[in-house]
Amino acid sequence: MRRLDAMQAIYPELERSVVVTIMGAVAAELQSIGHRPNFFYLLHAMGLASSVGLGLAIARPELPVVVLDGDGSLLMNLGGLTTLARYRPGNLVHVVFDNESLLSVGGFPTATSTGSDLAAIALGAGVPRATTVRSLEEFRAAFQAAQQSGALTTLVAKVEAVGPAGYVTDLSMLENRYEFARHLKGLIPKG
């Protein structure tokens, strides 16, 4: 499974959600499919995308939140899984694209290449639903089930270690940040 195809497969759902991505290939590829004002790309601060997602999910429980994380990023904030599990917002789906490498800095293998199991770690941390999928069909079904479950889910998608040619896009970080915040403000129910 390629990550680009996986994101394409759930793009209709992403369009209806509040999405936070990690830096690198995930951010560039999602933008190549199509940027939306409800997509926020955290282009640094490795590990914190899941924490940003938790902040969003707690602050706005009425909105479906999706975090598009990666194995390298999540490994930098494994403690954050215990915090996610502790508050377990039912409106948060935590997708981890696991290519077993730090692709954007030269493809160095991460610990998931030597057996570390992120779905098992998530379950061990107390995340109520966690699973690993390896095919596009499984991924789409598991993602839709996660969004419908109303329970915090960590969905680990094993993907190929391939990515785009470059990671810098036309969208500036601050433009993205202010557009995203303004968009969320517009989604506050009136009355």
Add this chain to the structure above:
Amino acid sequence: MPVSLTSSTLIYRGLKETGIRIVSALPETWLVHLIRMAEEDPDMTLVRLAKEEEGVGISTGAHLAGVKSAMLMQNHGFLAAINGIVSCGQLYRIPLLMLISQRGSFGEKDPWQTEGGGVTEHVLEALRIPFDRLEAPEHVGKRIAKAQTLAHSASRPVALLLCRDLMWEE
């Protein structure tokens, strides 16, 4: 416990008056009353962290979602959170309000706390984070409000140091 309940109450009131609705925290002795107040307040969400840097992400998400938040941490927790503060809070111009207990200053009895106190203010300066000290009860309400005002007008992280004379009753 000689942690000042009076000062903690003033600080908590200051946070409430600036509209804070989410507090992230890692426990430390000086923060026990503040964390308990946040936990018992039905209008406040307390997020207990595994590591302080997570709080930067949580406050970022909350801010982007339109909700005011604050981080409670020890100065060693601030030191542990620096990459997040720089590469999330500063890079994305997030008005983070950080309340940092300034352990390791004159009067500190715990040997293990003595190194952080000497570097905290220098690190804040190096990071160009505006900060002020809360040393006396009359500082508290006004300085929290002013810190919050600057955080939002500058759209940047700011810090308040919770100092021994305010927090600890010998």
